[in-house]
Amino acid sequence: MAPDALRAEAEEVARSLPGLNLKARAADAAHLGAAGRKRAGTGEQFWQYRHYSQEDTAQRIDWRRSARGDDVFVRETELETARTILFWCDPHQGFDWTGAPARHTKADAARIMMLANGLLLSKAGERIGVLGSGRNASFGKAAADKLGEDLTNPASQTFPPPPRARAIFTIASDFYDPVEVWRERLAPLARASKEGILLSLSDPIEEDFPWQGRVRFSRPGEAMSRIFGRAESIRETYLARYREQAARMEALAASLGWQYVRHSTGSDIALGAAGLKQAFETFGARL
Numbered sequence: 001m002a003p004d005a006l007r008a009e010a011e012e013v014a015r016s017l018p019g020l021n022l023k024a025r026a027a028d029a030a031h032l033g034a035a036g037r038k039r040a041g042t043g044e045q046f047w048q049y050r051h052y053s054q055e056d057t058a059q060r061i062d063w064r065r066s067a068r069g070d071d072v073f074v075r076e077t078e079l080e081t082a083r084t085i086l087f088w089c090d091p092h093q094g095f096d097w098t099g100a101p102a103r104h105t106k107a108d109a110a111r112i113m114m115l116a117n118g119l120l121l122s123k124a125g126e127r128i129g130v131l132g133s134g135r136n137a138s139f140g141k142a143a144a145d146k147l148g149e150d151l152t153n154p155a156s157q158t159f160p161p162p163p164r165a166r167a168i169f170t171i172a173s174d175f176y177d178p179v180e181v182w183r184e185r186l187a188p189l190a191r192a193s194k195e196g197i198l199l200s201l202s203d204p205i206e207e208d209f210p211w212q213g214r215v216r217f218s219r220p221g222e223a224m225s226r227i228f229g230r231a232e233s234i235r236e237t238y239l240a241r242y243r244e245q246a247a248r249m250e251a252l253a254a255s256l257g258w259q260y261v262r263h264s265t266g267s268d269i270a271l272g273a274a275g276l277k278q279a280f281e282t283f284g285a286r287l
Helices: 003-015 106-123 141-152 179-192 204-208 231-256 269-285
Strands: 037-040 046-051 073-079 084-089 127-130 168-173 196-202 215-218 225-228 259-264
Touching (some): 003 106, 003 141, 084 106, 106 141, 106 168, 106 196, 106 259, 106 269, 168 179, 168 269, 179 196, 196 204, 196 231, 196 269, 225 231, 231 259, 259 269
Parallel strands (some): 084 127, 084 168, 168 196
Antiparallel strands (some): 037 073, 046 073, 215 225
């Protein structure tokens, strides 16, 4: 999908979603980014009163609150700072595949969902970018343009290392490689950040295995193939392994403290984007 087409569809999806300011659903939870987070720092939003300590200057004392009793109180505001969200879309040819021309490829669906959320994040004042692109994350219209370009034209075919700065990572793939391979790939990112999302995409054909009779199976981009004379005879075995792989990847995400979001390209892409948005908002509740 060309960057212009990707941007147009992502904007349409973004318009169907409520504004993503990453406000936590819990009453006492904080915001990501430009909204305050529940820790003391430079900001405009009141957070809490605390008792005066010798390290505090007299200018920080809230005399009105202190006048209510015998104790002296300091007024604290919430820290306000932009967060960095980095996206990555699996460049493997097998991910850029669809079982029907009328459906998005798995990769295009992931790009649309990520860019739609990226547009909302950037609008909320967060920095967005693509992991391994070689460009710094930024915000604003230019950042959204760069995000669409870099998602469509990856700088590398290999899995990128973590950046130096802290970030929230969103990794999109079908996650069909062995779980041990993904564990090794994700370990450096997980050490760099406890905030991440595995966005798992699948095609309805992969979910249902509708083939019958003599069928040749191959993975795009790989030379190896295999022929089955009665494809229906392996359906149950395939589906069991398919479900096991998904369950193990979800467990891997949980072990890293990350979110796991699944989307089928046969479903409404706006629902998938909403699920990804909800995962981002979960991080807001933890900050």
